Amino acid sequence: MKKLWASAVILGLAAGASAWTAPAERWLHVRVEEGRDGGETVHVNVPLSLAEKVLPAIQVDRFQNGKVRLDRGDMKNVDLRAILEAVRDTRDGEFVTVQKGKDDVRVAKEKGRLVVKVREGKEKGGTRVDVQVPIDVVQALLSGGQEELDVAAAVRALARHGDEVFVTVSEEGSNVRIWVDSRNESE
Amino acid sequence: MRNNQKGVTILSGALGMAGAGLVLAGGLIYNAGSVRVSVLEKRPGGDSIRLIVPAAAVPLAMAFVPDKALRDVPPEAKRILPALKIAAEELRNLPDGPLVRIHGPEEEVSVVVREGMLAVDVDSDDEEVHVQIPLGAVESVLSRIASANQD
Numbered sequence: 001m002k003k004l005w006a007s008a009v010i011l012g013l014a015a016g017a018s019a020w021t022a023p024a025e026r027w028l029h030v031r032v033e034e035g036r037d038g039g040e041t042v043h044v045n046v047p048l049s050l051a052e053k054v055l056p057a058i059q060v061d062r063f064q065n066g067k068v069r070l071d072r073g074d075m076k077n078v079d080l081r082a083i084l085e086a087v088r089d090t091r092d093g094e095f096v097t098v099q100k101g102k103d104d105v106r107v108a109k110e111k112g113r114l115v116v117k118v119r120e121g122k123e124k125g126g127t128r129v130d131v132q133v134p135i136d137v138v139q140a141l142l143s144g145g146q147e148e149l150d151v152a153a154a155v156r157a158l159a160r161h162g163d164e165v166f167v168t169v170s171e172e173g174s175n176v177r178i179w180v181d182s183r184n185e186s187e
Numbered sequence: 188m189r190n191n192q193k194g195v196t197i198l199s200g201a202l203g204m205a206g207a208g209l210v211l212a213g214g215l216i217y218n219a220g221s222v223r224v225s226v227l228e229k230r231p232g233g234d235s236i237r238l239i240v241p242a243a244a245v246p247l248a249m250a251f252v253p254d255k256a257l258r259d260v261p262p263e264a265k266r267i268l269p270a271l272k273i274a275a276e277e278l279r280n281l282p283d284g285p286l287v288r289i290h291g292p293e294e295e296v297s298v299v300v301r302e303g304m305l306a307v308d309v310d311s312d313d314e315e316v317h318v319q320i321p322l323g324a325v326e327s328v329l330s331r332i333a334s335a336n337q338d
Contacts, residue, residue, distance in 0.1 A: 025281075040291035045284065050277045057270035060263065184284035 024182040025049060026159050035173020045184055048159040055152040066152025067144045084142050087114060088135050102126070114138055127171040134161055220304065220321040227315040242324040249331040257335035268333045275325045278305065 026048040033041045056066040063069075087095070087109055096107035104119040113132045120127035140157035144150035158180055167178040222245060224238040240248075260268075281300050289296040294311035305325060309316040 038292035040289065042290075043285065043288040045286055047277075047281060050274060050281070053277055054270045054274050057273050059266050059269075184282055 025184070026180055026182060027184050028155075028158070029177075029179050029181070031175070031177045033175045035171075035175070039174065047184070048155055048180070051155045052152060052159070055155060063151075067148045067150050070147045070149065081142050081146070084135075084138055088139060109135070112136075125172050128169070130168045131166065132164075133166055134164075137161070220324075221319075222321070222324055223317070223319040225315075225317040229312065229314055233314070242321040245324040246327040246331070249328060252331070254335040257332050260332060260336060265336055268329065268336065272326070272329045272333055275322060275329055279303070279322045279326075 028046045028048055028051065030044040031042070033039065059065070062071075090109065092109050092111065094106065094108040096105065098105040102119075102121050104117070106115070106117040108115045110132075112135050114135055116129065116131040118127065118129035134157070137154050137157040140153040141149050141151070143153050161180065163179070163181040165177065165179040167176065169176040220242045222238075222240045222242055224236070226234070226236045228234045278300055283299075283301050285297060285299045287296065287298040294309060296310075297306075297308045299306045299308075300322075301319075303323070304319050304321050307316070307318045
C-alpha cells in the first residue's frame, strides 16, 4: 500500500512539474475596427507556434522559406542592418524628433525597444501611431540576407516575450491593434 | 448435436459477428465525425443544400478521385499546399477558439476550431454558408492533393 501511495505521489509531482514547466501557447492577435457607421471589424488570432511552422512552408512570389525578399527599390541607399546595429549598440535615447505644426514624430530607443510615435493633428480624430518592437525582434527580422526580412525568425523572437502590445493605430475613429498574449481570444 | 441445431448456432454466431462488426464500424464512423455543409440562398426561391458525410468516408472517397483531377489545382494554391498541410496538422493541437472573425455591414465570417472540427460560417446578404470539417479529414484531403501534385 505504501508503494502505491509513493507511486501516486511521484506521478502527481511529475504531472504538476510538467504542467508547471510547460510553456503556455502564445497567440498573436490582430484587431482592426473601422470607425465609420457600419464599418467592418476584423479579429484574427494566430498561435505563434502555428505561424512558426507554417511560415517556412510558404513559397509564394517574394515570400519564400519564411523570408520576404525586398525590392531593390525599397532598400535603395538604405542600409537597414547598419541602422539596426547602430540602434542596438547605442544607449536609450531619442533618435528623431519632428515637431511641425500639429504633427509630432518621435523615434527612440527605450528599455530595449524601438519606439515610434506619430501624432498627426492634435485634436481628437487625428492619426496616432504607436509602435514598440523589442530590438531582438527587429534584429531577428533583419537576420536573413542583405535584401530580405526574416519574418519566421521575428515570430520566433516574438514568442520569447511576455504579453505585449506592439502596434496601435487610430485614425478618424478606426483602430488597429497588434499584440501577443497567452489567450486564444482577443475579446 | 443435430444438424439443424448446429446450423442455427453457426448462423447466430455469424449474425453476432456481423452485429459486432457493424457496432465497431459505427463507433469508428461516429468517432471520426462528419463533414457538414449547409448553403442557404436568401433570395426568394433560392436553393438550400444540406450535406452530411461521415468523415471516415472522406479518405476512401479521395482514393477514388483520379490524380489528373487533383492536379487541376491553380499554381498559387499548389504553392501553399505544404503550408496548409502543416496548418491542418497544427490546428489539431489547438484549444477550441476563434481564429478569424469578421463583422461587416454586408457579411459576417467566422473561422473557429471547435471540438476537433474546423467550422467556417459565412452570413452575407445573399447566402448563409456553414461548413464543419473534422481536422483529420482536412489533413487527409490535403495530403491526397499534395501527393497527387508531387513532381
